[in-house]
Amino acid sequence: MGPVSEMFRVAIVGSGPAGLSAAGRAAQLGLSHVLLEKTDHLSDTIYKYQKGKHVMATPSQLVLRSDQEFAAGKREDILGKWNERTREIGVNVKYNADVKSIRGTGPAIEGSVQKIVTRARDGTSTTKEVQRHAPPYAIELTNGETVMAEAVILAIGTQGNPNLMRCPGGDLPHVTYQLDDPTAILDEHIVVIGTGDAGIENARGLAEDAAQGNIVTVLNRAPRSTNVRESFATAKEPNAKALVEDHEAKKLTIRYETETKEVEPGWIVLTTRDGEERIRCDRIIARIGSAPPRGFVESCGIEFASADRLAFPVLSPTFESTAPGIFVIGALAGYPLIKHCMNQGYDVAEFIDGNTTLKPADEPLLAAKFAGLPGKRSVDQWLEFVRSNVSILEGMSPLQMREFMLDSDVRAYAKGETVFERNDPGSSLFGIAGGSVHVLVDAADPSKVVRIEQGSIFGEVGLISGRRRGATIVAAEPAICVEISRNAALKLQSQVPSAKKAIERIGVERQLLQMFGAGLTSEDIAGAVETAKIQQVKAGEAIITEGEDGNDIFVIRVGSMIVEKEIGGKPVFLSYLPAGSYVGEMALIDGGQRTATVRAAIKSEVIRIDGAAFGQVLAAKPALLERARRDMDVRRKTNALIESKKDGFSGVVDLFSEQAKFLVGQGLGEATDVLLIDERLCVGCDNCEKACADSHDGLSRLDREAGKTFAHLHVPTSCRHCEHPHCMADCPPNAIHRGPDGEVFIDDTCIGCGNCQRNCPYGVIRMEKVPPKKPPLLSWLLFGAGPGPGEPPYKWSKKHTRYTGDPAIDQALDRKKAIKCDMCAGIDGGPSCVRACPTGAAIRVAPDEFLTVARLEHEST
């Protein structure tokens, strides 16, 4: 063991906003402390932002409580202020201190054993049990030093550490994991491992200038393919293409189907398709991704709420983890915004110093949320009221409740007031904290209702499937309901496993009741619900195979399916099934083998109901059987029509079938509304793009020419308004929502981080600054003023941006925000791209509207 430090009262690991603020407070309080930072500068994540990046301070309502300053501004200004202030208040910073392990050195805590479950790729898992020890903690650094502290604040964020090479010799000094300046490396044999964007950028940087004399080899595990998206699956396409081009130009070498076997000083041994090969190598740059910090955190004795990938550590109201004396704050605790982090840093230092009366900084925000409700309760009382009355929230800690309520809303409803209407879009979940509500089961007859009691939930179908609301809900008596946003609901399910189970069970039952219409009660289907299993289906995987035996019923819960049938030796597309539909009834009702294959269009989830159990429900309820038969007849007619049209001469069915498959491949399976261009009509005038720009601040949200085409049907680069939008997945200010017409839109709180752009698999989001206003159309038509219709050219925008000299305003003018299609929400007449198409080539459709047999008939006439 290396040198051991003095005993500190508190050690803070990580010098991001949370850690800096905590250390600052500790310094002000006069606690003996040390701030451990693994690099040689403060706040590495923000340090690595691109130069001049504008950092936003959201949520704006939240008051900042920290000894550090923070307001929206340039990266440089913010870092500068933090550095200065850190020096000024005398924070004891220890740089280049990369923490390897944290363990208690006190006596073993009786009964406190941490179970760490590790899952291997093949699905097996191993459980390791670690006995927790009381503080003080010994913090071991990678350089061999040990820091001793009574309490530890973990503020390490979620970026994690780079994955290390595990082959023999992977620990040799010439194996590196980053590259700061590619131009500083001369005349070396370099092997780059990892074909993500980072690896590609490093390799290209090293080989860029032939005068540097570097011999660069890129190892790629995947086989060579003409399609770079296959051979470089984790990289952006332009990057991969550029790399392949460099390879063709002999600037560097890409070795496909190659892995590292062993590293030796000056050499590397490769496993290739044709056997082993040993090549010269002075430097290895391994860019093989990074591991989330969970493994490290768990090894410190900190328990996570569940095995879910989204789960956060279990914390007390004072941020203390299950390891006594270790506190977790910041992004790692589930708070990704800078202001939240800084406030927590302050609070946690106060808690450690013994301040028990401190009210969290979000108190006023929560007070505002509860302000409109009847009955005078304090924030804490309201939180407790909601927590104890809504059954799925019972497992939450007070801290989790606070955070949960920030993402949720509570509303009081008068008797008879509508909570939401049938066909409203919405993916939030509702919990009834007081009173009860009625579900209008029959749109035509408002007297047919089903009551949902206090404590239960509703709206879960929208949450799970991302589809529009299936029924109208009105308050049966004065009621108080919590509306839980989709993000909060997902977090809740990962934090509280019992809530997840309850939501799933209610979801299955309601989905069945809703699907088969009125007249059924939960008792009728209890048997079927008992047998129901939720099953994940990968894209392309079949749940029913033609010709197989089986009579289970499947209900599509998430995603969508396509139905295919083999006709004349070719699979022919029969129909498209969106979430909320069921399939498999033919074999159950009429017996016999499965008549068609049903496979997932995208990653989906189905409820599998045992055929026998469902058969009993059908037998007991003749009306239901009648309905199922009617549905079945409609499907049979469709199949018959397609099969009858399928003959050797007209290619119509083939075309329809192939086109449907192409569209599913283009993401229509998860779309709710997509722009489709018939290239037999499109004259390439780009009026759609111009119209788009002119109805949205002068920025077009679609690229007509880009995108894929099949049999003259073109899917341009434009938002598909996915059922479960990928862009929403990781938006720090939670600025992406779904509006009442089903549009997915980004609101004004966008901080310009670019996460949505990276997460969108269809490349439809761009980061742009808003160009200045153009002169009106008539002055262009008559006098040629301004750039004319459409997006103004970059040069014009730059020239006409009116800078004021006031940095606050000028920075706002230059700020880039995420721009995407909002389906022209709020514009009378609907999408401008469609209205402005002179030839009728552009339409916006939902997949279930477009992938119908009606189109087949239309096409063949």
Add this chain to the structure above:
Amino acid sequence: MATLLSEPGLETGPAETAATAAATTTTAAPRRTRKISRERVSAHDGFLTHASGRWAKVGGTLALLSLGLYLFAGVSAAHFGGSWLGYSLGTIGALLIVWLTMLGMRKRAITPGRWSLKAWTSAHVYLGLALLVVGTLHSGFNFAWNVHTLAWALMLLVIASGMFGVWAYAVLPRALSDNRFDAGGAITEKQMIEALRSLDRQLHEAAQPLAPDDAALVETSLDEDPFAGSLVARVSGSYPNCATRRAARQLREARAFRPRTAGDPLDKVDSLLARKEAMLGRMRRHLKLKAWLQLWLYVHVPMTFALLAALSAHIVSVFFYW
């Protein structure tokens, strides 16, 4: 084809929309958004067949009605323009011309509302064709070398160029789409230019080991501006003096007289030149089709303005010198 208005329940959602969003979290009572109508179309339907040929019917009826009145109303052909029928046809024709011109405004003014440019185009085409009948009958077939006949002749020119445009719009997009198609999806104009640049870079490297004469040939291909060329070349898509093709041909000819060697750098140059030629061909076809889709507008639009001028002169003069 089905045109559906959105369901009534959807128009008054209580939720936040892109148009009303102010903050992410709110406890304010849900706001009712203002009524927005959204038209939904679920199948492709071209401008020629729009709404089952509604405007074809309107245009046809107008033309037939004018012709019937002309033939059977018994108005004398001399000084026809001054008769009640002549005045009526003239007024209809003049208003039509002004309205048809407004398509240019409609196309560019992206105002809110339930208008469809496709419906406008459809009406533009069929009413424009009907104008041929209305305008000609208005003349009473009294032609002479004067401003009146000039207006009629300009109208014919505009309509003729428009008919060409309709043909181009109906026929060429398919070819444009076919030309853009490739196995990976569809290639855009920008990608074609990028591909050419990339091939040029590769050619430049590959030509380094060549003998000076051969290298000079490759150089001519590199120096050639793919966008250069006369209007005739652009419209016909034929570039007889294409430097790339010439370089490829001459290099091949020269090679036929040399001994064959392994690893000849000319092999690579040759294949690169062939690829460049193919890409050039594709881009030239693309530009040619785009030119055909746009060129007629350079006749149609200026002639329309000339027509408006002649029409004004015609109207002023008939009232002045009556």
